[in-house]
Amino acid sequence: MSRFLFVVPPLAGHINPALSVAHAVAGRGHEVAWAGSEKFLRPLAGQSATIYRTGLRLYRPQGERGFTALKSLWESYLIPLARFTLPAVDTAVAEFQPDVLVVDQHAVAGAVIARKHGLRWATLAPTMMELARPYRSMPQVTAWLNGLLAGLCSGAGVTPFDPLFSPHLVLSFLTEALTTGLPVPDGVVMAGPVFGGRPAGPEFPWEQLDPGRKKVLVTVGTLATDIAADFYARMTEALEPLAGRVQAILVGAPGGPAVGPGILALPRVPLLDLMPHLDAVVSHGGINTVCEALSHGVPLLLAPIRHDQPVVAAQVSAAGAGLRVHFSRARPDELRSALAEIIWKRKFRTASSRIMRSFVAAGGAGTAAEHLERVAAAPASVPEG
Numbered sequence: 407m408s409r410f411l412f413v414v415p416p417l418a419g420h421i422n423p424a425l426s427v428a429h430a431v432a433g434r435g436h437e438v439a440w441a442g443s444e445k446f447l448r449p450l451a452g453q454s455a456t457i458y459r460t461g462l463r464l465y466r467p468q469g470e471r472g473f474t475a476l477k478s479l480w481e482s483y484l485i486p487l488a489r490f491t492l493p494a495v496d497t498a499v500a501e502f503q504p505d506v507l508v509v510d511q512h513a514v515a516g517a518v519i520a521r522k523h524g525l526r527w528a529t530l531a532p533t534m535m536e537l538a539r540p541y542r543s544m545p546q547v548t549a550w551l552n553g554l555l556a557g558l559c560s561g562a563g564v565t566p567f568d569p570l571f572s573p574h575l576v577l578s579f580l581t582e583a584l585t586t587g588l589p590v591p592d593g594v595v596m597a598g599p600v601f602g603g604r605p606a607g608p609e610f611p612w613e614q615l616d617p618g619r620k621k622v623l624v625t626v627g628t629l630a631t632d633i634a635a636d637f638y639a640r641m642t643e644a645l646e647p648l649a650g651r652v653q654a655i656l657v658g659a660p661g662g663p664a665v666g667p668g669i670l671a672l673p674r675v676p677l678l679d680l681m682p683h684l685d686a687v688v689s690h691g692g693i694n695t696v697c698e699a700l701s702h703g704v705p706l707l708l709a710p711i712r713h714d715q716p717v718v719a720a721q722v723s724a725a726g727a728g729l730r731v732h733f734s735r736a737r738p739d740e741l742r743s744a745l746a747e748i749i750w751k752r753k754f755r756t757a758s759s760r761i762m763r764s765f766v767a768a769g770g771a772g773t774a775a776e777h778l779e780r781v782a783a784a785p786a787s788v789p790e791g
Contacts, residue, residue, distance in 0.1 A: 408782035409437045411504035413495055413516030415487060416443035416462055419694045420510050421450055422604055423532045423579050429603025430771035431778055441498040450605060458498030460491040475712035485554050488514040492562055495519045505782045511536040517569035518562050526781050528575035533693050535714030536570050537578055538588040574781045577774050583764035584721050595777050598768025599697040607676025614670055616653045620749050621683050625657040626690040637733060644741035645669060686748045691715035700727060703762040705754035707745050709733040726757035
């Protein structure tokens with residue numbers, strides 16, 4: 407039996423895949439513990455989970471786009487979060503004595519502490535942003551990020567290194583069917599999406615689903631509510647003429663349940679349970695929602711906002727599994743036309759089903775657990791301090 411310490415940021419989209427991998431690892435007889443925010447982890451990991459508290463710092467995006475959003479994410483959140491959690495992660499390592507740290511790419515403190523103590527560590531890459539680094543073609547951006555990471559390492563007494571990519575193992579929850587053409591580093595293990603080990607989703611009014619109409623889910627996630635109202639309004643207007651043929655489920659939309667004809671508005675839904683009932687998903691391009699849809703062969707209409715969402719949308723479109731529209735400029739008639747195309751043109755469902763098959767073949771959490779076991783069986787490195 408080996409001991410695995412999972413280090414995650416307080417972001418549900420990052421914790422959920424880690425939960426699935428941890429569940430698979432524990433199912434193989436290994437011991438699992440967590441370093442992160444107990445407020446976020448406890449409801450998801452369960453009352454019996456071993457959690458070493460790091461404290462909580464929330465990420466509140468301010469509506470930025472492009473490089474401004476990337477700069478804000480790293481300078482205002484991820485680097486301060488890493489500095490804030492370094493002592494707690496160090497304490498967790500001292501108390502739990504893990505054989506392997508399993509570190510989310512945005513929980514950089516875990517990689518720094520692993521390097522400091524010469525521990526084996528694996529990288530979890532739950533997004534496309536750091537996995538493919540679409541800004542690699544921009545030397546100034548690369549130098550800026552490398553400088554931030556080097557400063558973090560030096561401040562922790564560690565010789566600067568790349569904490570985003572472990573030399574022992576990098577696990578991606580994608581497959582080549584969705585990353586074709588991206589500069590993914592050699593040696594990355596494409597395990598495919600992972601869904602097991604999560605708590606049950608919220609209640610859902612299944613009796614309100616109309617079997618005679620196509621079903622469409624509309625969601626922009628939990629981190630874009632500050633700028634989502636106008637998009638939801640345009641999407642609602644786009645859906646009105648389709649009400650006789652399409653039933654929409656709007657998640658997290660402002661305005662409550664009375665948002666329009668043929669529309670069911672809810673604060674939260676059990677996404678994985680709902681996916682088999684859907685004919686299309688309208689989303690901002692968050693990688694978890696995209697993979698959840700494609701894992702059920704459901705095509706997507708994507709309106710990306712920031713971070714890796716434009717890359718995700720471009721990959722889905724290139725794979726033929728959906729269409730991309732502009733988040734702030736797409737008018738209701740354009741949204742309606744694109745959605746109708748996705749629902750009633752068979753080619754989108756065919757491409758989505760092809761990606762679904764690649765996800766199944768990748769092995770998911772079981773594949774991830776197998777590779778983590780190999781890391782645990784390898785020799786430890788030499789501590790830095």
